[in-house]
Amino acid sequence: MSAISLPLVSEVPDSGMGIGDVARLTGLGADTLRYYEREGLMLDSTPRDGAGRRRYSSADLSWIGGLLMLRDTGMSVADMRTLAELSRAEGTERERLVVLESHRQRVVEELARTMRHLEALDTKISAYREAVGPATREVDSGRTER
Amino acid sequence: MSAISLPLVSEVPDSGMGIGDVARLTGLGADTLRYYEREGLMLDSTPRDGAGRRRYSSADLSWIGGLLMLRDTGMSVADMRTLAELSRAEGTERERLVVLESHRQRVVEELARTMRHLEALDTKISAYREAVGPATREVDSGRTER
């Protein structure tokens, strides 16, 4: 649900943006953003303004974009934390690469499996169409939207 | 994890098979099978032998195969229950078809989204390979501290 292409961090003011704006932009919910920070998923504790409120920079935004990409490909919070920890330490590029590559491997496998299952699903659907279709000869655009 | 092609229900004896065997065959765990039954995911309460133990028929096996296909494409237990309920009632073929088709729709979208994210992941990996690769010419034996 929710396509997260992160509209290219359109102009984050130098003062940064508030958590509400980031929530709206990422679709993440302010609670979730705070939760992610608590869980050590951010590169560093988000800087605060005078009143103690978080101010996200465009760098934060693109990091979050990366998190979303990882999450939506099924990476666990624990693994994202690992990656964040590595990214906080210098000279860990190789390790990060290992994490990303093994994640990629899992994603590809998952993708393949889902596609196989989709075929099975299609077969089942065809069977139903066969059984029911004779009267259903109208719907077929692939859009079962309302 | 776990490819579930259900080795074509190879010869289920007329007496049916025990829950342990089904577990081994489906990779599902006896507890999960009982849980699914409790949740109303089976077509009917699995018949029991004299001692009250479940005996799965080959029909049960293939139904379970269907459940696995649905589950692995991300269908919730609640939706699988809905489908089971419909399948228990006669003349609901059209409704079942609707459920399956809208599920298919979601699967296809999810698939597309994951593929987009995979590309982003690949881009990120390439960047890391670029940054790290030049030195990656040999197997990194020791720990790269600092």
Next chain:
DNA sequence: AGTTGACATGGAGTTCACTTCAGGTCGCAG
């Protein structure tokens, strides 16, 4: 000055899909 709305914190609560547990029943090998 007062009200409003966004944001803060620590902690509790929720949802989902299982998984484990405690205690009991059978069928069969020895």
Next chain:
DNA sequence: CTGCGACCTGAAGTGAACTCCATGTCAACT
């Protein structure tokens, strides 16, 4: 007959990832 292992039930527990709540602080309007 005695174990042993497989199975049974109802209920409680688990882990992941949020999500909500009570209470409190500020900044900015009107």
